Amino acid sequence: MQSMSYVFFDLEWNQGYPRNEAEKIDEIIQIGAHRLDRWEDPGASFSAYVRPSIHKRLHHQVRKILPLHQSQLKRAGTFREVISEFFRWCGPDPVFFTWGTCDARVLDTNLCWYGMEEYLDLEIYDLQRAFDLLVLETNRQTSLEAAVTALGLDGSLTYHDAGNDAIYTARIGAELIRRFGALPSAAELDAAQAALRLRQQQEAAEEAAHALDLLVRDATPALRRRSGPFPGEAACLHSRSARMFPCPACGGVLCSGSWYRIGTRYVSQSRCGEHGRFYSVLSVKPTSPDEIAGELLVFSEEDFPRELYHQCRLGGELVEMQKLPRKRRRRRHSGERKRA
Numbered sequence: 001m002q003s004m005s006y007v008f009f010d011l012e013w014n015q016g017y018p019r020n021e022a023e024k025i026d027e028i029i030q031i032g033a034h035r036l037d038r039w040e041d042p043g044a045s046f047s048a049y050v051r052p053s054i055h056k057r058l059h060h061q062v063r064k065i066l067p068l069h070q071s072q073l074k075r076a077g078t079f080r081e082v083i084s085e086f087f088r089w090c091g092p093d094p095v096f097f098t099w100g101t102c103d104a105r106v107l108d109t110n111l112c113w114y115g116m117e118e119y120l121d122l123e124i125y126d127l128q129r130a131f132d133l134l135v136l137e138t139n140r141q142t143s144l145e146a147a148v149t150a151l152g153l154d155g156s157l158t159y160h161d162a163g164n165d166a167i168y169t170a171r172i173g174a175e176l177i178r179r180f181g182a183l184p185s186a187a188e189l190d191a192a193q194a195a196l197r198l199r200q201q202q203e204a205a206e207e208a209a210h211a212l213d214l215l216v217r218d219a220t221p222a223l224r225r226r227s228g229p230f231p232g233e234a235a236c237l238h239s240r241s242a243r244m245f246p247c248p249a250c251g252g253v254l255c256s257g258s259w260y261r262i263g264t265r266y267v268s269q270s271r272c273g274e275h276g277r278f279y280s281v282l283s284v285k286p287t288s289p290d291e292i293a294g295e296l297l298v299f300s301e302e303d304f305p306r307e308l309y310h311q312c313r314l315g316g317e318l319v320e321m322q323k324l325p326r327k328r329r330r331r332r333h334s335g336e337r338k339r340a
């Protein structure tokens with residue numbers, strides 16, 4: 001496998017002010033790449049602008065970010081010319097890398113637009129995902145600049161130039177190889193991501209349980225109500241007395257949504273159109289061997305931190321609630337119904 005090479009590429013694209021679907025395309029205006037034939041090599045660079053044919057003017061947002069001038073694009077080659085030159089430059093057996101998944105998506109739409117389907121379905125490794133999971137143990141999609149800084153690499157080139165960003169991506173790739181020996185496969189990244197998510201959920205559940213203990217002990221609920229007894233928890237959770245209550249400010253009827261189970265408590269949210277969000281905390285306790293009772297505390301949004309509700313959603317076990325059925329009206333004309 002002497003001819004194998006690692007190609008890190010980065011694209012810059014322009015957008016239009018779309019008046020129809022076709023005009024929504026992100027049009028590539030620069031292709032940058034850096035190729036390593038061995039991980040420890042300095043490598044070779046590729047950078048070329050692309051003459052726009054869809055959006056002739058640079059979008060004002062793009063103009064703000066990219067260190068290039070409209071006139072540089074007018075002298076550039078067409079997309080077909082530049083992309084063909086790029087793939088020739090890559091060599092016979094390239095392994096592709098990008099930072100994040102956007103570049104691959106934009107490359108594909110541009111290839112389709114110009115009818116160059118022969119280049120679709122490239123295998124592209126998302127180096128950002130590997131960095132996030134290996135180095136920061138996060139799933140937060142770290143920016144290229146933040147990753148360069150976190151790894152202590154030389155960051156003296158201008159960012160948002162496709163050629164420079166490709167060099168940065170290659171530096172990060174080489175540094176990950178130096179630190180970890182090899183890059184994880186996509187399946188290994190999936191497994192690491194699943195493990196991370198589980199850990200985040202467990203942490204959120206623990207933090208939420210602790211915060212709820214303190215809240216129930218210290219904060220003053222806007223409403224406190226006992227409900228039950230019920231034959232079991234499900235009956236309690238579905239009951240009107242646990243889910244419906246008057247808005248503490250205006251008395252309008254509120255109904256809370258699905259519950260998130262945190263330890264022995266259930267948390268849910270409801271909203272009064274006029275008085276904002278309210279948070280229900282339902283504690284269930286057995287009252288006899290086959291009966292349970294619930295205690296409902298309702299907190300206003302001043303007393304219930306938004307962050308706590310996010311933790312409950314992340315770490316809690318969802319108990320989905322149906323819409324409460326309307327209270328049935330007494331049928332006065334049962335005779336007529338039978339006839340119909």
Ligand SMILES: [Zn+2]
Nearest residue numbers: 247250272275
């Ligand atoms: Zn209200």
